[in-house]
Amino acid sequence: MDYFIELFCSGLTRGSIYALIALGYTMVYGIIGLINFAHGEIYMIGAFTSFIVATVLSIYGFPLAAIVVVAGVAAAIWSSAYGYTVEKIAYKPLRHAPRLAPLISAIGMSILLQNYVLLAQTSDFLPFPELIPEFAFMEPIAHIIGSSDIVILLTTTVVMLALTFLIKFTRIGKAMRATAQDRTMALLVGINVDRVISATFIIGSALAAIGGLLIASHIGQINFAIGFIAGIKAFTAAVLGGIVYSGSCSGEPDSGPDRKFCHRLYFQ
Amino acid sequence: MITVKEVKRSLLVSLWFVFLTFPLMVIKVNPYERTVSWRWSNMVYVAIGTFVISLLAKAWFVRKERRMARQQDSCHARIPIIQRILQRPGYRYPLAAFLLGAVLAFPHLFSTYQANIMTTALMYIVLGLGLNIVVGVAGLLDLGYVAFYAVGAYSYALLNLHFGLGFWTVLPVGGLLAALFGVLLGFPVLRLRGDYLAIVTLGFGEIIRLILENWNAFSKGPSGISNIPRPGFFGLEMSLDQAMIYMYYLMIGLLLVTIFVVNRLQDSRLGRAWLALREDEIACQAMGIDKTRTKLIAFSLGAFWAGLIGVIFAAKTTFVNPASFTFMESAIILSIVVLGGMGSIVGVILGALILVLLPEYLRALSEYRMLAFGAILVAMMIFKPEGLIANVRRIYCYQGRKSNTALKNDE
Amino acid sequence: MMNKSILVVSGLTMDFGGIRALDRLDLDVGPKEIVALIGPNGAGKTTFFNCLTGIYLPSDGDIRLVSPQTGRGSRLNGLKPNKITKKGVARTFQNIRLFSQMTVLENVMIGRHCRTSSLIMGAILRTRKTRKEEQETIDKSYDILEKVGLSEQANEFASSLSYGAQRRLEIGRALATEPFLLLLDEPAAGMNPQETADLVTLILQIRDEGHAILLIEHDMKLVMTLSDRIFVMDYGKKIAQGTPAEIRVNRAVIKAYLGEDVGPDNA
């Protein structure tokens, strides 16, 4: 029984991280109807950036809390920047191109980014610094659920709540929902669709970066190829959970747990 | 042509990229020795590189816009020069004869090593032509094409290992087995929308590879199967060099057959239906085309060719293991089709030659090969989505009643 | 009348989630008849066509087709679109759906697909049968292009045609499937008066060749001159049916189109 619970918890942990990545897929798919193959790479870049920043800071002797915060923020910033740039370069010029064009361009971007990181950094697996300490108060149940599991679950829950709030109550969220339903109509009522699409990529990428940071510190190592596999898994999860935008992001109270459950079922 | 405004814009772009690439290009940490190296020179390269690329891209778009404007004035579509040459029968046949001569003499003019590389290129051309039916003509994005290639290769390796079957027996069997896999996969999957099809085929490719990697009893796992015999020639003993050259001619033969068949298929009732399907599925169905069946035929035909080349691949390298059948392989074949121009046979040939031979001859750049692949795919889609050679439509001749009555009037 | 009809629709209902786009609709078309289906925007006319041609699966009701040649009847519900086309029902689309990257002639040749049969082996070996079939396809397609007045542009891309010509090409493509019932979804939309006049001639010619025509159209002048009978829909329901003269003075129709208080002379 303990074993089952342990499995359940670790499944839940991983599932919730993949949910963060999957959200990026769903958001982009909802808005422009494209499977963003490069999304897995954005996640990988997030993990790499946080790795680099965290290692540099730890070499220069910063305290752990500062490292965690700075690495997380840096990962989110740079991932978003990459997501934004990828959209501008590879997808925006192809909005009115034939159906296959943006998809192939996305695959190209994915290969490009992977090899860019490979060449700029290394092809080896790198040890990711342990950012989440073992909490003393977790001692009694440590054999069932680790500290990092708790932290991950808490973080993803908070992030998802924040996203739900954003989509449901803010101006940009409303604009996003409108664009997802009917882009032409959104354009006609004066929504800056380009900006909405950019925002979608930025938010999705930031989520992926947080996912990247969490997974990397959970597993303890990274490599330039992690994005591809994670991307496929997250995408499958997105499909299982229903890739339709409104279902996953419009903030029905039950969509979060439901989604996680799907992931868990799939990944255990 | 280049205004100050554009230079400013390019400067901004290059600044943005400097920021973007900063952590990955400039910082390099060694987590074991706990050292950091700051590679500031990379920053300069990025700045200059992106500045130049940005200017060039801008210039290209400006030119394209002007050309479009001119085209609308003159109302004449511009046909690329290669196509104009190919279209004229007066040029076409001497050109074909020359090419054939060059191709046949190739192994005798150059070393066996060169012939070997050429054989690889030829294999990719045929793979490209096969995938071209699926992606280029029928518009089905198949990202797991390599799976069928693997089926072909492993069917030769395994049938030979267990039953001692020879190359010529397995060649059609491998093709048919791959086609069968195509039907089995295609039947449930071809109902899906384009992008779902892409992801499912991608998954299928990975599954096949993982099966081959993990099912040791069946496929001998990651270590693969070696000592696969080369193709025989009426029981003749051949040296390694001779076998290579024989392989080369065999591929030439297969390529010619493939070109012939693909050409005829494209220019047929079926080929038209594929094209129509690529453009509008609903209209197609309303015109009485059985969507699933027509797609399935394209899908399994493509798989058939992949299977054939798989068998040849196993025979050529005399060794197969799962590492030869990764997603990257699918991506390369796909980029051949896309680079060449979807649906165009000449385009696919050009695309394959460029993508296979270029990295081969530019060894120094070989580590940038995949980077270039990605960049080319993106750049092609942005700058020239129709590929190097756009497909031109055939002009049909009317021979019905009108000409008959015209004749009668003449009499 | 009823027993001679080639198309009999009874109780056809189509629900999209909560929206009932078609509500127990009855309709029939006789051989060589031009029947018009009219109604305000969103009345469900296109949805009706989509149900007839198998693009939507109706929630309820019955669609029967009787072939005028063989006299045999069959039920269309649940058949795939291509099967229905093969049975002799062809259509055009309200928002033109041509194969824009193919030539005008090829577009029509696609229509011949369901009346020809060569497959892989025929294509590769180019047997005599295939060649004959291919030439026949080309010739018949040319004839059709001649009929719709596009033979001059036969080898141009379909996307290069003018709007009116594209609509005519859609009709030609549908004719190529050799239907006995032709469904036209707003064929005159976006045409200038001259083009519309040509269209009227074309439709009458098609009818005289033996095709029955079911027509959706907002151009009342065209509807009144062409149709033998008119069906009027609103909110998915049939609100009237009859000859043009009857429909012209029907109060329910006038109400649906113009609101409550308008006199009959304004229709």
Ligand SMILES: Nc1ncnc2c1ncn2[C@@H]1O[C@H](COP(=O)(O)OP(=O)(O)OP(=O)(O)O)[C@@H](O)[C@H]1O
């Ligand atoms: N696929 C669909 N899903 C949901 N609702 C639909 C769908 N197709 C049509 N509808 C709804 O059915 C109703 C009828 O639409 P339809 O297109 O048949 O109207 P129409 O009579 O052809 O109008 P128009 O004259 O503007 O062409 C509309 O309210 C439309 O919103």
Ligand SMILES: [Mg+2]
């Ligand atoms: Mg309509």
